[in-house]
Amino acid sequence: MRKRREKAMPPAVEGALEYVYVLVGAAVVAVAFNVFLLPNRIASGGVSGVSTIMHALFGIEPAYVQWALNIPLFIAGVVLLGRQFGVKTFVGTVFLPLVVYMTKGMEPATTNPLLGAIFGGIGVGLGLGIVFRGRASTGGTDLAAQIIHKYTGLSLGMCVILIDGLIVLTAAFVFDIERALYALIALYVTSKTIDLVQVGLGYSKIALIITNEEEKVRRAILHEIDRGVTRLPAYGGYTEHERPVLMCVVAQSEFTKLKQLVRTIDPTAFVVVANAAEVLGEGFQRT
Numbered sequence: 179m180r181k182r183r184e185k186a187m188p189p190a191v192e193g194a195l196e197y198v199y200v201l202v203g204a205a206v207v208a209v210a211f212n213v214f215l216l217p218n219r220i221a222s223g224g225v226s227g228v229s230t231i232m233h234a235l236f237g238i239e240p241a242y243v244q245w246a247l248n249i250p251l252f253i254a255g256v257v258l259l260g261r262q263f264g265v266k267t268f269v270g271t272v273f274l275p276l277v278v279y280m281t282k283g284m285e286p287a288t289t290n291p292l293l294g295a296i297f298g299g300i301g302v303g304l305g306l307g308i309v310f311r312g313r314a315s316t317g318g319t320d321l322a323a324q325i326i327h328k329y330t331g332l333s334l335g336m337c338v339i340l341i342d343g344l345i346v347l348t349a350a351f352v353f354d355i356e357r358a359l360y361a362l363i364a365l366y367v368t369s370k371t372i373d374l375v376q377v378g379l380g381y382s383k384i385a386l387i388i389t390n391e392e393e394k395v396r397r398a399i400l401h402e403i404d405r406g407v408t409r410l411p412a413y414g415g416y417t418e419h420e421r422p423v424l425m426c427v428v429a430q431s432e433f434t435k436l437k438q439l440v441r442t443i444d445p446t447a448f449v450v451v452a453n454a455a456e457v458l459g460e461g462f463q464r465t
Contacts, residue, residue: 199312200270203305207316208277209284210301215364216240217286218294219357221349222302222364223342225251225318231345231352241279248275248317255321259328266314274316291360299364303371310376319345382454383433387424387440388412389447398439399426405436427457 187195211226219234221227225247229240248271288294309316323337330337342365350358389395392409399407410423428436433451440447 196266196312196314197269199308200266200314201273203308203310203312204270204274204316205277206305206308207302208274208305209281210298210305211240211278212281212284213287214294214298214301217289218291218298218360219349219353220291220295220298220360220364221345221353221357222295222299222361222368223319223345226302227342227345227349227361231348234352239279239282241275241282244275244278244318245272248272251319251321252317254325255317258325259321264314266312267317270309270314271317291357292363295360295364296367299367300371302364303368304375306368307372307375310372377456381430382457383428383430383436384452384454385424385426385428385433385436386450387426387447388421388449389424389440389444391444391447392422392424394443395440395447396424398443399424399436402439403428403432403436405432427454 207226214220215222215226216230216233219230221230225244226240228247229238229243232238232243233240252268252271286294287297306316319341320338323334323341326332326337326340327334332340346358346361346365349361387395396407396409399405405426405428408425410425412421412423413419414421426436437449440449
C-alpha cells in the first residue's frame with residue numbers, strides 16, 4: 179500500500195454516487211435488452227429471459243412481466259431473508275423495467291442472433307457490473323435463488339444455475355435449440371463482462387522476495403517505489419535456516435521498477451510473482 183493516504187469521499191457524496199451507479203447501470207441493461215436480446219429472442223436467464231419468452235408466446239409487454247415478477251420477489255426477499263437488500267436494490271428493481279418500457283421503440287441494433295447474444299451479453303454485463311459497484315442489484319431471479327438456497331440447503335451457485343438453466347431450457351422449447359445456445363453464449367459473456375467491470379483491466383502484482391539483502395530491499399521498496407512491504411517469517415525446507423520472505427503488492431506499471439530494483443541490490447534474490455485479480459485498501463481500490 180502507499181504510505182500517502184487518499185482523501186476519503188464524504189459519505190453523502192458516496193451515497194449519491196451509488197444511486198447514480200444503480201440508475202445508470204439499470205438503464206444500460208434495459209437498452210441492451212431492447213436493442214440486442216429481445217429482437218433476437220435470446221432468453222439468457224433471469225427475469226428478462228422470462229419476459230422474452232412471455233412476449234413471444236402471448237405478446238405481453240416485457241416491462242410489465244418484469245415489474246410483475248421483480249416487485250413480488252423483492253417483497254418476498256425482504257420478508258423471508260431480511261431487510262439487507264435496501265432501498266438501492268428496490269430502485270434498481272423498479273427502474274430497470276421502467277427504462278425497458280421507455281426504450282421499447284428503439285430499433286434493433288442487429289438481427290444477427292450471434293451478434294445479439296455477444297453484444298447483448300456485453301451490455302447486460304456492463305450494466306449489472308455498474309449496479310454492483312453501487313452496492314445494489316436489480317433483484318429478479320437472484321432473489322429467488324437466495325430464497326431457494328435458504329430453504330433447500332442447495333448452494334447459491336447451484337440455485338442460480340437451476341433457475342437460469344430452466345429458463346434457457348424453456349427457450350429451447352418455445353423457440354428452438356439454436357436460440358437456447360445463443361442464450362448460453364449471452365450468459366457466459368455477461369458473467370465475464372461483470373468480472374471485467376468489477377475487477378478492471380489493471381491487474382496488480384504480488385511479489386514474494388527471498389533475499390540475503392532483506393533490509394536494503396525493504397527500504398528500497400518503501401522509499402523508492404513508495405509501496406508497503408510485509409515481512410513473513412519462513413524457513414528453508416532444505417537448510418532449515420530462517421529465510422524471511424518480503425511480500426509486496428504493486429501496480430502493473432510499477433512491477434518493472436520493482437524487478438530492476440531487487441536485481442540491482444541482490445542479483446541472487448529469489449522472486450515469485452503472481453497476478454492479483456483485485457486489491458482493496460490504502461493506495462489501491464477502496465471497498
